[in-house]
Structures are given as structure tokens and as C-alpha cells.
Amino acid sequence: xxxxxxxxRRDGRILPGDVIKVDSFLNHLIDVELVSACADEWYNIxxxxxxxxxxxxxxxxxxxxxxxATKFSVPVLFAKKTRSSNLSQRVxxxxxxxxxxxxxxxVIVSRDYxxxxxxxxxxxxxxxxxSALRALVTLAEKAGATVLGIGIAVEKVxxxxxxxxxxxxxxxxxxxxxxxxxxxxxxxxxx
Amino acid sequence: xxxxxxxxRRDGRILPGDVIKVDSFLNHLIDVELVSACADEWYNIxxxxxxxxxxxxxxxxxxxxxxxATKFSVPVLFAKKTRSSNLSQRVxxxxxxxxxxxxxxxVIVSRDYxxxxxxxxxxxxxxxxxSALRALVTLAEKAGATVLGIGIAVEKVxxxxxxxxxxxxxxxxxxxxxxxxxxxxxxxxxx
Numbered sequence: 001x002x003x004x005x006x007x008x009r010r011d012g013r014i015l016p017g018d019v020i021k022v023d024s025f026l027n028h029l030i031d032v033e034l035v036s037a038c039a040d041e042w043y044n045i046x047x048x049x050x051x052x053x054x055x056x057x058x059x060x061x062x063x064x065x066x067x068x069a070t071k072f073s074v075p076v077l078f079a080k081k082t083r084s085s086n087l088s089q090r091v092x093x094x095x096x097x098x099x100x101x102x103x104x105x106x107v108i109v110s111r112d113y114x115x116x117x118x119x120x121x122x123x124x125x126x127x128x129x130x131s132a133l134r135a136l137v138t139l140a141e142k143a144g145a146t147v148l149g150i151g152i153a154v155e156k157v158x159x160x161x162x163x164x165x166x167x168x169x170x171x172x173x174x175x176x177x178x179x180x181x182x183x184x185x186x187x188x189x190x191x
Numbered sequence: 192x193x194x195x196x197x198x199x200r201r202d203g204r205i206l207p208g209d210v211i212k213v214d215s216f217l218n219h220l221i222d223v224e225l226v227s228a229c230a231d232e233w234y235n236i237x238x239x240x241x242x243x244x245x246x247x248x249x250x251x252x253x254x255x256x257x258x259x260a261t262k263f264s265v266p267v268l269f270a271k272k273t274r275s276s277n278l279s280q281r282v283x284x285x286x287x288x289x290x291x292x293x294x295x296x297x298v299i300v301s302r303d304y305x306x307x308x309x310x311x312x313x314x315x316x317x318x319x320x321x322s323a324l325r326a327l328v329t330l331a332e333k334a335g336a337t338v339l340g341i342g343i344a345v346e347k348v349x350x351x352x353x354x355x356x357x358x359x360x361x362x363x364x365x366x367x368x369x370x371x372x373x374x375x376x377x378x379x380x381x382x
Contacts (some may be wrong), residue, residue: 023301025266026303028268028269028271028301029266029267029268029301029302029303029304029353030257030260030266030267030268030269031266032257032260032264032265032266032267033220033261033264035257036261043305058249058250058253059249059250059269062249062253062254062257062345063253063254063267063269065254066221066223066226066253066257066258067257067258067261069221069223069225070223070227070258070261073223073224074223075216075220075221075222075223076220076221076223077219077220078217078219078221078250078254080250088193095291109219110214110219110220112215112220113215113219113220114301149275149332153236166247
């Protein structure tokens with residue numbers, strides 16, 4: 001999606017350690033018109049597939065997922081991160097080890113809010129090693145729901161998370177697929 | 192706002208200890224059409240006041256704030272909660288003591304994303320004792336920005352947070368103002 005790639009080129013900041021900061025328009029300060037254009041792309045792909053629910057994970061996925069949900073006129077459910085070991089019977093949970101922060105946490109959703117009849121579109125802002133996304137897929141699987149597909153704004157393809165999840169049979173529609181990042185030469189995208 | 196009050200009466204769950212759960216439509220599973228109707232109310236109030244930015248706090252405020260931002264065609268900024276004591280020079284921060292969880296945490300936003308020229312509409316889902324909201328007001332004040340007003344979905348009036356913030360001169364537009372909650376007799380709203 002050219003609009004998003006151009007914005008990443010213009011306003012993304014490349015930091016040492018393979019970090020791309022998009023927090024001026026995507027995940028801290030959020031340009032909702034850009035997000036709405038992203039949501040239109042996912043809507044065009046999935047509009048005839050019977051999506052019943054949008055699933056995301058707190059916090060930065062919520063803006064994209066909520067605006068996407070308005071296009072489909074379906075509810076959005078956001079999974080919560082918790083370090084509490086006291087999980088109630090009323091939640092579905094899965095454990096995530098964060099490579100970024102070196103900590104593990106549980107990702108939970110209420111059992112009441114994903115049903116096996118649900119046809120889910122997962123939405124998130126970023127896909128790198130895929131740990132958060134695998135957790136969302138696992139929660140949907142535990143509920144017996146169908147994951148129709150996954151909409152991602154920015155995928156760092158070379159970190160392998162997307163490849164792993166596609167290999168498991170899931171469809172991922174990433175709007176900007178990053179091939180390489182370099183402080184000197186900038187960001188290269190896949191076509 | 193009758194639509195929201197009716198929904199709280201129908202789907203809100205009253206738990207012992209003065210707890211009202213609205214997580215089936217407002218802050219876990221989110222009915223984005225209801226949220227969009229809330230956003231329209233705030234838009235009608237603030238549309239001629241020159242709002243430049245919507246400010247909220249993670250996580251459950253983000254859906255309301257993002258959809259509200261689409262009405263105004265302005266960006267949304269969400270403040271982050273962190274327990275890290277290593278705050279960079281690049282952030283504005285304020286400390287919050289959570290009565291619910293008995294812990295303290297810092298609420299931060301990047302200095303780059305609130306300017307003194309900003310005219311801010313703060314949006315959040317819930318107002319009870321007001322600790323999170325006071326933090327947002329404080330961050331806007333630290334940036335020298337103008338807070339035009341505060342849009343809240345559900346205010347538990349008797350917990351006093353709203354009164355305290357109004358006394359400081361801020362305008363709050365709550366769409367459902369709860370007068371009392373009782374497991375037996377249900378929820379009573381102010382007109």
C-alpha cells in the first residue's frame with residue numbers, strides 16, 4: 001500500500017538495533033485518516049467472507065482494529081496482557097515470551113466473547129517475530145473459532161514471524177512489507 | 192444519552208463491591224456502532240471549538256478515542272502506563288496511584304506529540320475516582336496545551352472524580368451519569 005509505505009519512508013525513524021519507530025503516526029500518535037485507509041484495504045479483501053468479529057491485542061492494535069471494525073459493522077475484541085497468575089475459569093489464555101523485553105506474560109480474552117461460530121479477522125499494527133500474533137491465533141483456536149485472515153499494517157518480513165504463521169495455513173495481508181532496514185540506506189519494501 | 196443508558200441497563204453486570212462491568216460492549220468486547228454514536232455526541236458538542244488532538248489513556252480508552260478522532264479528522268494520542276523508572280527526557284510523565292489495584296505507575300506521553308498550540312479533547316470510557324483522568328489533564332497542562340473539554344462514556348458520579356476535576360475548571364461531558372448502583376435495585380442515572 002503506497003500511502004503507508006510513503007508515510008513510513010517520510011516519518012519512520014530508523015534506530016540502531018534494527019528498530020523502526022512509527023510512533024508519530026501509527027502507534028502512539030495515530031493518524032486516523034491513514035488508519036482508515038488501511039482499514040479500507042482490509043475491508044475490500046474480506047468484505048464478502050462473513051467476518052463476525054475483529055480481534056486484536058492491547059494496546060497499539062486497538063486503534064486500527066476499532067476503525068476496521070466500523071467498516072465491517074462488527075464488534076472488536078481486544079486481548080489483554082497480564083502478569084497475574086490468577087487466571088479465572090472465565091478466560092482463555094496463552095503465554096507469550098517477549099523477545100523485546102525479555103519477559104513472559106499471559107494474553108487473555110473472556111471465554112464469553114469468542115464463540116466457535118465466530119469468523120475472525122485479526123488486526124495488528126506490527127508483525128516482526130510474531131509472538132503476539134501467534135498468541136491471538138492460539139486464543140481463536142482454543143475457542144474453536146475460524147480465523148479468516150490477519151491484517152497487519154507493517155510486517156518486518158525478515159524477522160520470520162509472518163513466514164511461520166503463513167506456514168501454519170493462515171492468510172496474512174500486510175500493507176507494508178519491509179525487506180530491509182539500514183540506518184544509512186533507509187528502508188526497502190517488497191513490491 | 193439514552194442509547195448508552197439503555198445498553199448499560201440491559202448488558203451491564205453489577206457485581207458486589209460497587210462494580211459495574213460493561214465489558215460486553217464497551218471495554219473488552221466493544222460495540223463500535225454504540226461507540227460511534229457516543230463519538231457523534233461529543234462531535235456535536237465540540238465541532239466548532241477547533242479541536243486539534245484527541246488524548247486518551249491505554250488500553251480501553253483507545254477504541255472510543257480513535258473513533259472520535261475520525262469524526263474530527265484529527266490525530267489521537269494515547270498515554271501509556273509504565274512501571275519503568277527509567278523515563279527519558281523525551282517524555283512528559285505523571286504518577287498515578289491506582290485505588291483499584293493498589294499500585295502506582297507512571298503515565299507518559301512523548302513530548303514531541305503534545306504542543307502548547309494544541310487544543311485537546313480528552314476521551315475515556317470510565318470516570319470514577321478520576322485518577323487516570325487527572326493524569327491526562329496534568330500531562331496536557333505540562334505541555335502547556337489547552338484542554339477544551341473531556342468526553343466520558345460512563346461516569347460514576349458518586350465516586351467524586353468528576354466533581355474534583357470540574358471544580359478545577361474543566362468541562363466534562365459524560366454520556367451516562369450513574370447516581371447509584373445496587374445489586375438488588377439496579378442502576379439509577381441522573382437525567
